Amino acid sequence: xxxxxxxxxxxxxxxxxxxxxxxxxxxxxxxxxxxxxxxxxxxxxxxxxxxxxxxxxxxxxxxxxxxxxxxxxxxxxxxxxxxxxxxxxxxxxxxxxxxxxxxxxxxxxxxxxxxxxxxxxxxxxxxxxxxxxxxxxxxxxxxxxxxxxxxxxxxxxxxxxxxxxxxxxxxxxxxxxxxxxxxxxxxxxxxxxxxxxxxxxxxxxxxxxxxxxxxxxxxxxxxxxxxxxxxxxxxxxxxxxxxxxxxxxxxxxxxxxxxxxxxxxxxxxxxxxxxxxxxxxxxxxxxxxxxxxxxxxxxxxxxxxxxxxxxxxxxxxxxxxxxxxxxxxxxxxxxxxxxxxxxxxxxxxxxxxxxxxxxxxxxxxxxxxxxxxxxxxxxxxxxxxxxxxxxxxxxxxxxxxxxxxxxxxxxxxxxxxxxxxxxxxxxxxxxxxxxxxxxxxxxxxxxxxxxxxxxxxxxxxxxxxxxxxxxxxxxxxxxxxxxxxxxxxxxxxxxxxxxxxxxxxxxxxxxxxxxxxxxxxxxxxxxxxxxxxxxxxxxxxxxxxxxxxxxxxxxx
Numbered sequence: 001x002x003x004x005x006x007x008x009x010x011x012x013x014x015x016x017x018x019x020x021x022x023x024x025x026x027x028x029x030x031x032x033x034x035x036x037x038x039x040x041x042x043x044x045x046x047x048x049x050x051x052x053x054x055x056x057x058x059x060x061x062x063x064x065x066x067x068x069x070x071x072x073x074x075x076x077x078x079x080x081x082x083x084x085x086x087x088x089x090x091x092x093x094x095x096x097x098x099x100x101x102x103x104x105x106x107x108x109x110x111x112x113x114x115x116x117x118x119x120x121x122x123x124x125x126x127x128x129x130x131x132x133x134x135x136x137x138x139x140x141x142x143x144x145x146x147x148x149x150x151x152x153x154x155x156x157x158x159x160x161x162x163x164x165x166x167x168x169x170x171x172x173x174x175x176x177x178x179x180x181x182x183x184x185x186x187x188x189x190x191x192x193x194x195x196x197x198x199x200x201x202x203x204x205x206x207x208x209x210x211x212x213x214x215x216x217x218x219x220x221x222x223x224x225x226x227x228x229x230x231x232x233x234x235x236x237x238x239x240x241x242x243x244x245x246x247x248x249x250x251x252x253x254x255x256x257x258x259x260x261x262x263x264x265x266x267x268x269x270x271x272x273x274x275x276x277x278x279x280x281x282x283x284x285x286x287x288x289x290x291x292x293x294x295x296x297x298x299x300x301x302x303x304x305x306x307x308x309x310x311x312x313x314x315x316x317x318x319x320x321x322x323x324x325x326x327x328x329x330x331x332x333x334x335x336x337x338x339x340x341x342x343x344x345x346x347x348x349x350x351x352x353x354x355x356x357x358x359x360x361x362x363x364x365x366x367x368x369x370x371x372x373x374x375x376x377x378x379x380x381x382x383x384x385x386x387x388x389x390x391x392x393x394x395x396x397x398x399x400x401x402x403x404x405x406x407x408x409x410x411x412x413x414x415x416x417x418x419x420x421x422x423x424x425x426x427x428x429x430x431x432x433x434x435x436x437x438x439x440x441x442x443x444x445x446x447x448x449x450x451x452x453x454x455x456x457x458x459x460x461x462x463x464x465x466x467x468x469x470x471x472x473x474x475x476x477x478x479x480x481x482x483x484x485x486x487x488x489x490x491x492x493x494x495x496x497x498x499x500x501x502x503x504x505x506x507x508x509x510x511x512x513x514x515x516x517x518x519x520x521x522x523x524x525x526x527x528x529x530x531x532x533x534x535x536x537x538x539x540x541x542x543x544x545x546x547x548x549x550x551x552x553x554x555x556x
Contacts (some may be wrong), residue, residue, distance in 0.1 A: 009540035011476055012496050014242050014435035016178050018484045021192055023205035026426065027053035027170060028417055030190060031208035031376040032177045032236065034060045036153075036154075037387025037408035038215030039160035040219050043119075044416020045168050050423070053207050055177060055193055057231045060161055061084060070442045071144040071152045072409070073402040074109040077133055080141050082106040089403060092138050093396020094513040096249065096548055100395035102376060102382065105403065105410050112409035121159040136401040137304070144402045166383055172207070176486055177216070177235055180243040180383065182204060182405040183427035187556075188212040188382030190429060191239075194486065195281065204484075210423045211382050213415060214240060214370065215408075218388040219497045220440050221490075223363040223391035224446075224453040225259050229269045233490045234497035236389035241496060241535040245378045245550060248498070251504040251515045254399055255458040259362030261323035265446075271344045272531075273326060278302060280337070282328035284312065285356065286321045291327075291482075302465075306398075306458070306514055309361040313459040315419045316360070325356035338492045361458045365404060370554040371532065376415035381426075381556035384415050393520070397513025436539045440495050441478040441511040442487035447493055448475055456502050462519045463470045465506045503541045505530045529556030 006093025031038045034056035054060075075082050085106040090097045103555045119121065123145045124132040133142040147155035174196040181190040190208040237247055258278075259270040280302040283291050296311045297303035300554065303311075312324050326333055329331075334353050335342050345352050370378050370385040372392050378385050387408045394407050414449045450469045455464035475495055482488045487494030509520045510527040532544040532552070544554070 009369075009538065011436060012499060012535065012539035012541075013438040013492055014535065014537060014539050015432065016242075016435045016489055016492060017437050017439045017482070018178050018194070018489075020111040020194065020206045021204050021206040022044070023203075024208055025053060025170070025172075025205070026208045027051045028209065028423060029053070029195070029211050029213060029362040030055065030207045031213045031215060032191060033215030033217060033387065033389070034171075034224050035215060035217055035387060035408065036156055036160065036405055038213070039164050039411050040196055040405045040409055040412030041215060041386055041415050042169050043160070043163055044413060045239070045419045046169055048416065048420035049057055050419060051170075053172060053177045053209065054164065055191070055207060057174075057176050057235070059173050060164075060171060063262045068143075071134070071136070071146040071402045072113060073136075073139065073143050073400070074113045075106060075143060076113075076131060077112055077142060078146070079387050080143050081252075083141060084140055088138055088140050089394065089400045090396070092398050092400035094398060094523065095387065096396035096513070096530065098393025098551070104414070105394050105407060106445075107415065109406050112413055116156065116159065117395040119159050121147065121155055123155070129247075136241045136285065138400045143245060151504065154406070155180060159171070159201060176489060177239060178204070178489060180212065180239055180380070181208070181429040182243070182432065184430050186381060187424070187427065189427055190203050194489070206429075208429065210426050211384065211419055213376070213384040213386060213456045214389050215385070215387045216389045218496075219501075220363040220366070222449065222452050222498045222501070223457065224449040225360050225362040226271050227256055227259060227272055227362050227364050229415065233493050235490070235493045237369055237500075239494035240378060240383065241500060241533070243380050243383065244534070245383060246371045247369060247500060247533045248371040250366070250547070250550065251508050251531065252395070252397050252513055253363055253513045254365040254367065254514045255306070255309040255361040255502070256364040257305055257312055257361050258326060258359040260345065260348060261358035261360045264322060273341060273345075273357060274301075274338075275305070275330065277328050277338060277341065279328065280331045282326050282331055284308075284359075285325045285327050286315050287321050287324075306516070309458040310516055311360075312361050315459060317459070319399060323358040323360040323423055326359045327356050328352045329354065331357075340490050354442060363457075365399050367391070367399050372411075373415065373551060373554040375418040376411050377418070377554045377556065378384075379481045379552060379554055384413055384418070386411050392465065397515065400467065433537065435537055438483040438492070439484065440475065440490035441482050442491040442492040444475050445491045445494065448472070448491070450500060452498055452502075456498075456505055456522060458516065460505055460515070460517050462506075462517070465502060472502060500533045500535070504533055504542060507531055507543055
């Protein structure tokens, strides 16, 4: 393990400015997040006889899970093997996967999938009633199960929501998590949160618990364009960093090449324009109307996602534009064959039958997150992480298609087992040490996301990353006398994860997986390491280089 030169200190808040909690509820386990990871943890913990409170930012269905158009990868076919699934996963991860985590994923995945089916999930089946297996990019055989074609996430979410409603789990909706509560020994003892609503559960309060599980999803909203829902503002990673947890592999962010561009002032989730359109003959054009993918890759518009995303970004930088155009006018039967895409485009005032469609790469999935061991434990005692907020070691430098829902299922099961056997008695929360407290002015959020998209997106350079570092550091100066509220809390979380992500991208001077450095275009053996990120007591980001075969140090 090697400690690297510290990034310029931006003085990030180490605790969010917020009123003193005015109400409190207690549970054995507090789960923050209501997607596949969070709800599966909650169900497993409840089955073990524990009381569980699930805290979710908006409503139970508003996270990323229900938007998942892909499926769940699992070894179910007679000709498939766990070794083959592991090999495909590790090839995609480009040397940074943890073999033990991958082994857990591929060997335990089928059991967790069948448990999901036992809870009521209905997956697509063939005429004989067997699960219908398909193949997606990077997989060497058919091993993907879907529900309703491209509605797998919605079916998984429905199943888990109904199961949770039937088993006595406390659900706290419209609740944004703020900071971790700890006891005198530094162990997680709950969270503070802000709840919108009526009655005693209005405003800032606390959930006191014997363990806290973060399942808050991703951080896609740190970019101007993302496929993530609006709730994905990196709250879990930011909370973990403020609490002293280690995050790792934050520089590895997957980008989908073609999200519908809705304009410079439109935030939130951007609709996908599926590559199925390109599969049927749609082509990409620049500002001059010229097709540009033919000279980039032999498959042109059908090249791998990262190749297309990077090519689009190059054209945008070259021409000084914030989107390119997808030309689907020559695709026959467009409206009949792609009704959902056509409807969404027409809602935005664009008719793909007769017009070019503006598209841009969008942040899609974060392979990194809070570092965990194989039981989902972070480096902070009593604090677990699961799903996209976590870095279990499964994805390495690039996620293999349809491994994300599977990861949530498998590691939720492992956390549930750990909660059933390892919980201490409930201990009193104590005030934390004196640390920088504050909020970022939400007015600068648009500059933050524009900076990240321009300089820390699908295509990165040393000069661009240096400029982003300076800009983000300047934004931290806006922290101070801002009235507490969701907008300020979200902006501060976004700045925290943006600063940590950028510091890691600056340090990794190579191209590997979905981290692409134009000034360092090759993968290098010396960089077959993890970059661990910490936030110190002064709010400064520090980096440590950890050998790929050395697990993160979890000592509790």
